[in-house]
Amino acid sequence: MPIIRANQLRKSFPTPNGTLKHAVDGVSFEIEAGTIYGLLGPNGAGKTTTLRMLGGLIAPTSGEAIIDGHNVGENPFAVKHSIGFLTANTGLYQRLSPREILQYFARLYGLAPERTKERVDHLIDWLDMHSFADLRCGALSTGQKQRTSIARALVGDPIVLIMDEPTLGLDVLSNRIILDFIRREHDHGKTIILSTHYLDEAETICDRIGLIHGGKLMAEGTMEELQAASGEEKLSAIFLKLFGEAQGEDENGRLLA
Amino acid sequence: MLMNRRILTIYTKELTELLRDRRTLIAMIVVPIALYPLLIIGSVHLLSVQDGERKTEKITIGIQYDPEHPEDKQPAVWHLQRQLHAARDIIRDNRDDDPDDVVSNGLASIEHMDIVVVSDVEQAVALGACDVGVVYQSNGSANQNPTQQRVTIKYDKAELRSESAVARVREVFELLSRNLTMEILIQENLPFWILDPIHVSAENVATPQKVGGMVLGSIVPLVLVLMTITGAIYPAIDLTAGERERGTLETLIVCPVPPVELMTGKYLVVATVAMMGAALNLISMGATLHFGGFTKMISASGDTELPLEVLPVILVVLVPFAMLFSAIMVAVCSYARTFKEAQNYIMPVILAALIPGGVAAMPGTELSGINAYVPVMNMVLLAREMLLGHFELLTITKVMLSTCVYAGSAVMVASHVFSTEAAIFADSASLKASFSRQFIHPTKYPTSTLALITTAILFPIWMFVQFSIQPAADQSALHTFQMTAWLMPIALVLIPVMLLAYFKVQIVSALGLSGAKPRYLVAAILIGLGGWIPAHELFALQDAISPVPKAILESNNTLMSAFENQGLWVPLLLIAVIPAVCEELFFRGFLLSGLRNSTKKWTAIIIVACVFAIFHIILIKFVITAVLGIVLGYLCWQSRSIFPSILAHMLHNGIAVSIAFIPSIAEKMGIDKLAPTDHLPVHIIAIGTAMVVGGIVIAKDSQAE
Incomplete structure (x- = not known):
C-alpha cells in the first residue's frame, strides 16, 4: 500500500511575457511506506515544485497527489498534519531561540502544552541541540540552523518527511549528521522523500530514485532497476545518459546540471 | 476554540x-x-521669543521730504519725533496703575524707533532701507484751525519685519488720535461716552474646557492619526514582507494553519503595536501639555483649560482606526516581497491618508453627512468633537461601524494576498503576471476578496451619492427618488457586473440568475406579503424601548407629498421595483455569493444583512433592515437563486407603498391612519407572523439538495 501517490501532477506558472511555463509536466509515482525516495535532477527540473505540491503548499494545475489517504488538493490541512516539510532555503526567526521556535510550531500543529514540552525536549535530545537550544537563532552556525530546521519539520511527529535539498551548503561534518539522522528516521519507520543533486549521496541513502528533468519524470526505480534499464553502473552515468537523450528531444535545448 | x-x-x-x-x-x-x-516645548519657546523680539526690535521709520525744499527736511523729523515723545508720555502717564499691562510693552515698542529721511519712501521701504515709511498729507491750511490730519504708513507686506513695524507705528498714531479726541471733548465740554455711544462687548459663554478643546481639537487628532499610522508601518512590513524576505514564510505555510488565521494573528500584532504607539503618544503629549507649562501659558487669561481627561476616551475611539490602518498596511505590505518594496508601497498609502486627514483638520469641516463615512476624516473629526465635549452616540456608531466595515475588508484582502502562491514563493512566478486577466481562471462565484473590496469601495461612494442628492429646501423629494432610481442600477448592478466580467466570473451563477423552484417563490410571496406586519411591530417595539426621533416618524409624510399628483405606479417603480432588484442583485447576489464558499452559512447571511442595513443610512432602522436582510439572505441561500428574494423584497416594499398611498386598504384592515409607532390589531399580527414563519418553513423544508 503506497503512502504517497502522485498522479499526473502538473503545475503551470504564468510568466511576465504572457506565456505559461510548465514547471512540472505530468509527473506520476508511488512511494511505499517506510522507504527513502530520492528525487534527482538539475536545477530548474521541477523537484521543488513537485515537493511543494505534495506538501500542499501550492495547488496543482491538474492531476492529484494522495498522502496517507488524503487528497492534497482537496484537504491540504489533513495532509499538512501528517507531513513534515523541510524547505530548501529555510529561514529561522532570528530573534527567537531554537527552543522557542520549536514550541511555536508545536502549538501551531495543535499540540497541547504538556505534549509540546515533551516533544520539544525530545527533539532537542534527538538532534543533540542542547548546546545551542537557548541561543538566539541569529547567532547559530549553518549546521546548527539546519538541525533546528529539521527539528522544526519533525515537531508535529509526521509520518512522512519531505526534505527539499536537506544537505545544500553544509560542511562535511554537518552533512554527516543530517544523513545519519535521515537513516535513523528511516529505521524508525518514517517515509522520507528528499530532493538533491548530490548523486553519490542519493546512491548511498535512497531506496528508490526518481530522475526528473524539464518537469518530466525520466526514469524511476531502485538503483538496480535503474542500472538494468540503462546498462550503466554509476548513478552519474545513468544520469548523463538519460538526460543526454532527453536533451535531444528538448526543443528549447534545455541545459544539463 | x-x-x-x-x-x-x-x-x-x-x-x-x-x-x-x-x-x-x-x-x-x-x-x-x-x-x-x-x-512642543521647543516650538512654544521659539514662538514666544520671536514674538517678544518683534515687539522690541529696533525699527527704522522713513520720512518723505521734497528734495526741492530741503529746508522742510529737519522739521519733518522733529514733527515725528515730537509725536513719538508725546505717545511715550501718554503711555508713561497711564503706566502706574498696571505696570504689567500691554502698555509697558507699548513703551518698549516706542523706545526702539529710528527715523531717517528719504526722498522716495515707497522705494526705500521696498528696498528695505527702512521698515516703514510715514507720509504726511499736508492740507495746506493753518495750524490754528485743526481739521483731520492724514498719515499714510507705507509698508512691505511680504516682509515680516515691516508688518510688525507697521502695527507698532500705527499704534502710536492711534494713541495720539485718541488723546487728541479726549482733549477736544474736554475743550468742548462734552462727555466721554460720546466717543462710544453704543458700547458693544461680546462675552464668551464656552467653558474653559471647551475653549481648550478647541485649541487641542485643531491639532491633536491629526497628530494622533499620523502617529498611529507611523506606529503601524514598521511591524506591518516586518511581519509580512520581512517574513517573506527572511525565508520564514514558507515554514509557516507548511503548517496546518489557514492563511486567514496566520494573517489575523499578525494583523492583531500590528494593530496592538499601533495602539500602544498611539497610547504612548497620547500620554506623552498629554503630560507635555500639562507639565510643560503649556496649559498655564494658554490659560493665562483664565478662560482656557485643556480637557486632558478626554484623551483616554479618544484613545478608545482610536481602536477601530488603528485596526483599520493596520489592516490596510498589512494588506499593502503583503504584496511586497522585500522590505524595500514594502516601504515603497506604504508611502502612497500614507499620503492618501493625509489628504482626508488634512481636510478634516481644517476649521469648518463638520462631522456630518458623508464625512462620517470617509476613512481617516471621520476619525479626526470625531476626536475633535470629543475634545469639544460633544458625545453623540449615533455619530460615534456611524464612524465606528463604517471603520469596522473597511477594516474587515482590508484583513480579508491581506489574507488573500498572503496566501497567493506567487506571493509566497518569490521564485515560482511573477506576482504581477498572476494578476493579469489572461491567467484568471473562469469561476462560478466571485472571491470573497473581490466581493468585500467592491463593497468597501462602493460604500463611501454610495453614501456620497445619497447625501449629494438630498433635496434642497426648494426641491421636491421626488427628485431624490428619481435620482436614486437612476444611480442605483449603476452603482449596485453595473459596477459589480463589470467587475465580474473582468475577473471571468460567470454572471448567471454569481448573481444567482438561474430559476428558482416554485416552492421558494411561494415562500417568497408569503414572506413578501406578510413581512411588513412583524416589521411594523418590531419598529413599534423599538420605539417603546428607545423613542424614535420625530423627524424619522414624519418621513412618511414627506414621502406622500413627494409623489403628489403622480400615479401609483411612480412610487411603486421608484420605491418597490428598482430598489428591490438592484439591492438584491448586489447584496444577495454579488456579496452573498462571494462569501458562499469561504464563510459559514449563517455568518455569511448575517454579514450581508448588516452591510445591507448600513447601506440604508438611517441607523434608527438598522435592526429592522438587518432582520429583513437576514430573512432575504436565507431565502436566497436556500434557493440558490436571486428571484425569490427579489420577489419578497419587491412585495414587501410594494405593500408599504400601497398602504401609504391607498387609504382604503388600511381602512379595510381596520387600521386607518396608521402611525408608525401604533400597534396593529392582534389578528393581523397573527396572520402576518404566520405568513412569514410559514414562508421560512417552506424554504427550510424543501432543502432537498
Missing part, C-alpha cells in the same frame, strides 16, 4: 519577536516620549 488558540499562539510569538527588536522599541517608545517634550 482551537482556532482562537492558534491565533493567540501566532499573536504571542509575533509580539515577542517584535518587542525583541530594538528598532521597534525605539520607534514605539523612545520617539514619542522624547519627541513631544522637545517639539
Whole structure:
C-alpha cells in the first residue's frame, strides 16, 4: 500500500511575457511506506515544485497527489498534519531561540502544552541541540540552523518527511549528521522523500530514485532497476545518459546540471 | 476554540519577536516620549521669543521730504519725533496703575524707533532701507484751525519685519488720535461716552474646557492619526514582507494553519503595536501639555483649560482606526516581497491618508453627512468633537461601524494576498503576471476578496451619492427618488457586473440568475406579503424601548407629498421595483455569493444583512433592515437563486407603498391612519407572523439538495 501517490501532477506558472511555463509536466509515482525516495535532477527540473505540491503548499494545475489517504488538493490541512516539510532555503526567526521556535510550531500543529514540552525536549535530545537550544537563532552556525530546521519539520511527529535539498551548503561534518539522522528516521519507520543533486549521496541513502528533468519524470526505480534499464553502473552515468537523450528531444535545448 | 488558540499562539510569538527588536522599541517608545517634550516645548519657546523680539526690535521709520525744499527736511523729523515723545508720555502717564499691562510693552515698542529721511519712501521701504515709511498729507491750511490730519504708513507686506513695524507705528498714531479726541471733548465740554455711544462687548459663554478643546481639537487628532499610522508601518512590513524576505514564510505555510488565521494573528500584532504607539503618544503629549507649562501659558487669561481627561476616551475611539490602518498596511505590505518594496508601497498609502486627514483638520469641516463615512476624516473629526465635549452616540456608531466595515475588508484582502502562491514563493512566478486577466481562471462565484473590496469601495461612494442628492429646501423629494432610481442600477448592478466580467466570473451563477423552484417563490410571496406586519411591530417595539426621533416618524409624510399628483405606479417603480432588484442583485447576489464558499452559512447571511442595513443610512432602522436582510439572505441561500428574494423584497416594499398611498386598504384592515409607532390589531399580527414563519418553513423544508 503506497503512502504517497502522485498522479499526473502538473503545475503551470504564468510568466511576465504572457506565456505559461510548465514547471512540472505530468509527473506520476508511488512511494511505499517506510522507504527513502530520492528525487534527482538539475536545477530548474521541477523537484521543488513537485515537493511543494505534495506538501500542499501550492495547488496543482491538474492531476492529484494522495498522502496517507488524503487528497492534497482537496484537504491540504489533513495532509499538512501528517507531513513534515523541510524547505530548501529555510529561514529561522532570528530573534527567537531554537527552543522557542520549536514550541511555536508545536502549538501551531495543535499540540497541547504538556505534549509540546515533551516533544520539544525530545527533539532537542534527538538532534543533540542542547548546546545551542537557548541561543538566539541569529547567532547559530549553518549546521546548527539546519538541525533546528529539521527539528522544526519533525515537531508535529509526521509520518512522512519531505526534505527539499536537506544537505545544500553544509560542511562535511554537518552533512554527516543530517544523513545519519535521515537513516535513523528511516529505521524508525518514517517515509522520507528528499530532493538533491548530490548523486553519490542519493546512491548511498535512497531506496528508490526518481530522475526528473524539464518537469518530466525520466526514469524511476531502485538503483538496480535503474542500472538494468540503462546498462550503466554509476548513478552519474545513468544520469548523463538519460538526460543526454532527453536533451535531444528538448526543443528549447534545455541545459544539463 | 482551537482556532482562537492558534491565533493567540501566532499573536504571542509575533509580539515577542517584535518587542525583541530594538528598532521597534525605539520607534514605539523612545520617539514619542522624547519627541513631544522637545517639539512642543521647543516650538512654544521659539514662538514666544520671536514674538517678544518683534515687539522690541529696533525699527527704522522713513520720512518723505521734497528734495526741492530741503529746508522742510529737519522739521519733518522733529514733527515725528515730537509725536513719538508725546505717545511715550501718554503711555508713561497711564503706566502706574498696571505696570504689567500691554502698555509697558507699548513703551518698549516706542523706545526702539529710528527715523531717517528719504526722498522716495515707497522705494526705500521696498528696498528695505527702512521698515516703514510715514507720509504726511499736508492740507495746506493753518495750524490754528485743526481739521483731520492724514498719515499714510507705507509698508512691505511680504516682509515680516515691516508688518510688525507697521502695527507698532500705527499704534502710536492711534494713541495720539485718541488723546487728541479726549482733549477736544474736554475743550468742548462734552462727555466721554460720546466717543462710544453704543458700547458693544461680546462675552464668551464656552467653558474653559471647551475653549481648550478647541485649541487641542485643531491639532491633536491629526497628530494622533499620523502617529498611529507611523506606529503601524514598521511591524506591518516586518511581519509580512520581512517574513517573506527572511525565508520564514514558507515554514509557516507548511503548517496546518489557514492563511486567514496566520494573517489575523499578525494583523492583531500590528494593530496592538499601533495602539500602544498611539497610547504612548497620547500620554506623552498629554503630560507635555500639562507639565510643560503649556496649559498655564494658554490659560493665562483664565478662560482656557485643556480637557486632558478626554484623551483616554479618544484613545478608545482610536481602536477601530488603528485596526483599520493596520489592516490596510498589512494588506499593502503583503504584496511586497522585500522590505524595500514594502516601504515603497506604504508611502502612497500614507499620503492618501493625509489628504482626508488634512481636510478634516481644517476649521469648518463638520462631522456630518458623508464625512462620517470617509476613512481617516471621520476619525479626526470625531476626536475633535470629543475634545469639544460633544458625545453623540449615533455619530460615534456611524464612524465606528463604517471603520469596522473597511477594516474587515482590508484583513480579508491581506489574507488573500498572503496566501497567493506567487506571493509566497518569490521564485515560482511573477506576482504581477498572476494578476493579469489572461491567467484568471473562469469561476462560478466571485472571491470573497473581490466581493468585500467592491463593497468597501462602493460604500463611501454610495453614501456620497445619497447625501449629494438630498433635496434642497426648494426641491421636491421626488427628485431624490428619481435620482436614486437612476444611480442605483449603476452603482449596485453595473459596477459589480463589470467587475465580474473582468475577473471571468460567470454572471448567471454569481448573481444567482438561474430559476428558482416554485416552492421558494411561494415562500417568497408569503414572506413578501406578510413581512411588513412583524416589521411594523418590531419598529413599534423599538420605539417603546428607545423613542424614535420625530423627524424619522414624519418621513412618511414627506414621502406622500413627494409623489403628489403622480400615479401609483411612480412610487411603486421608484420605491418597490428598482430598489428591490438592484439591492438584491448586489447584496444577495454579488456579496452573498462571494462569501458562499469561504464563510459559514449563517455568518455569511448575517454579514450581508448588516452591510445591507448600513447601506440604508438611517441607523434608527438598522435592526429592522438587518432582520429583513437576514430573512432575504436565507431565502436566497436556500434557493440558490436571486428571484425569490427579489420577489419578497419587491412585495414587501410594494405593500408599504400601497398602504401609504391607498387609504382604503388600511381602512379595510381596520387600521386607518396608521402611525408608525401604533400597534396593529392582534389578528393581523397573527396572520402576518404566520405568513412569514410559514414562508421560512417552506424554504427550510424543501432543502432537498
